[in-house]
Amino acid sequence: MDELTQRLIVHYKPLILCFLLLTFLADLAMGIFLYRWKKTDFAPFREFLPIPFSWLELVAVCLFLLSGILLGVAAGLSIFSIILIVLLVRFHGYSLSDFLGISQFNPWEIAILSFWICLSAYLPLQMIAGLSENIGKALHLPVPRQPAVDLFLHASKPSEIAVLLALILVAAPIGEELLFRGFLYQFFRSRLTKRSAIVLSGLIFALLHIHWITFLPLFIFGMILAAVYEFSGCLILSMAIHFWFNGFTACLLLLAKFG
Template structure:
């Protein structure tokens, strides 16, 4: 990432600086709005739906995921199973995804704002993690997904990779972690403990230690957004936008 960052700053310094300043502005405005709502006592929490997922259902979804080791559609089967379980528990998808609370356009706009506000802080945390790792003699390994993205020359494969990064991964991870695992844990633990455990597992399963802390914080943000609004679609939108920002920078580095 150091080489990529250096190239971006050298060739697109003004653009990158403008993006970082926009992130600072978004974070500041979000903080002001959050504080005003809190002072006014109108800041809701605990809006995510409660679904009585059972341990047997958790094990079933887990087995579908593990089957991905042998069967490439394991993750897709797990997501289908979760959506079927939602209907089994007699919850309609509008309530599950939160489209009655926020319209799709509101989710998209709010997701962009929150993702932009989180971008710079999370990048700073990631940079700090790499610096600490180097200081203790543990260099940051390259991220396989980024290496694959940078070095692929096949347009069809690149298009599929973009579809996965920008749409499928955010959708799948949010349904799995926030829309299923978090809801399951929340039935048995406090919201805070469930939020932390879900974020920890979310970060751990990306298998890249320099990204662990920023992904953990990102997971907390996504879970909090879900609880404050009751909209799983908002957490999906935040995730999509965040991946889009990173992908945009990688595209500049790749083709610039």
């Protein structure tokens, strides 16, 4: 990503400075919020709707993921994850609106909260990824781009770019949040402590992306998403944060590709 970063800095320096300023303000506001939350022992809005997913269902989902990875259809996993988790939720007799926590926030609150949380986390996570890449280069390790990023940069037809954007901005946030937070986090949360469930779901989220350079930032990002789900009871909110995260990356890639 070094050449992409340099290209962005050269051509879009004012835009990057504005982004840095917004990130600083978002992080400052987040720090104040977390400090006041800790001091006042603020209670969560509502815990998520617990669904008693079984070990058999976990095995079925794991086999599904493994088969998708082995067959090289990772791009379609998000779409199939949506179908699979929705069917499991309905099988247990729960409504999708309760499962997603739609009633917890109105659309404007979700848009603002998700943008704020993502903006606070995005740049620090990218800095960690950059540090991992530099360490890898110093140790003479291979530092490949993420497959999705490489695929996007090599796409030339507008139709290919449109399909990739749909997968990145819609299918991935919905499918991955249903799978990792809506299913796996729920499964771990019913059997482990809250902290252990957050860590374990984040670890699996990072591992299944199969990219060592971004492992640590994705691990932290996965824990953030699980914590948001835990303390808001709103899976839609974690989907929206995931959307903004992928959206920031997509915008940077578009600027680097066509700028």
